[in-house]
Amino acid sequence: METPHDRVPDRELVRRELTYELGVLDYCYSALLDGWGLGAESNLPLGTLTALLESFLVHVRVLDEFLGAGATRSDDLRAKQLAAAWDRPGFLEPEIRTAINKQLTHLTDPRADRPLWDVNRLAGEAGRCFLAWFDTLDDETADILRPTVESATRIVDRSSQESWHRLNLGFRWETN
Incomplete structure (x- = not known):
């Protein structure tokens, strides 16, 4: 019996969705690195820094799921639908x-233990895994999805140049 994940999805739809995911990831990653600057303090307001880091982490997770991690729902787009030879379980x-799930999608006690997020490593892994998947595509699909490569390549290039960015979502929001 054929399942929704046995069918090849509309490649133009996949291109639009992946262009969005990679574009937002690229933007958040670049803004975090540029906004943090070279000093110990960010030149971004705390709320902006928090929103950028949370968005970055959400889009890392979405790409990981697309590339093979996690349970599959009937309307999920998955890398394997476009490249049958792809068998990796994501990159996270x-x-x-x-x-990431505990920090961003669940109000749980472990949120008190706020990890440092190695944004360079996470961004680099996302970009490299995406490009490895892209290399498995047939020529026709690769031509349609080629616009997605620009952001992924930029992410990989930048992650290999940066080495010190570890950010924490441990900010405290308090009122007097």
Whole structure:
């Protein structure tokens, strides 16, 4: 019996969705690195920094899921639908995926233990895994999805140049 994940989705739809995901990831990653600057303090307001980091982490998780991690729902787009030879389980380590879930999607007690997020490593892994998947596509699909490569390549290039950016979502919001 054929399931929704046995069918090849509309490649133009996939191109639009991946262009969005990679574009937002690229924007957030670049803004975090540029906004943090070279000093110990960010030149971004705390709310902006928090929103950028949370958005970055959400889009890392979405790409990880697309590239093979996590459970599949009937309307999910998955990399394997476009490249049958693709068999990787995404790129996030299970404990990192769990930490992202706990920080961003669940109000749980472990949120008190706020990890440092290695944005360079996460961005680089996302970009490299995406490009490895792209290399498995047939020529026709690759031509349609080629616009997605620009952001992924920029992310990989920047992640290999930066080495010190570890950010924490441990900001405290308090009122007097």
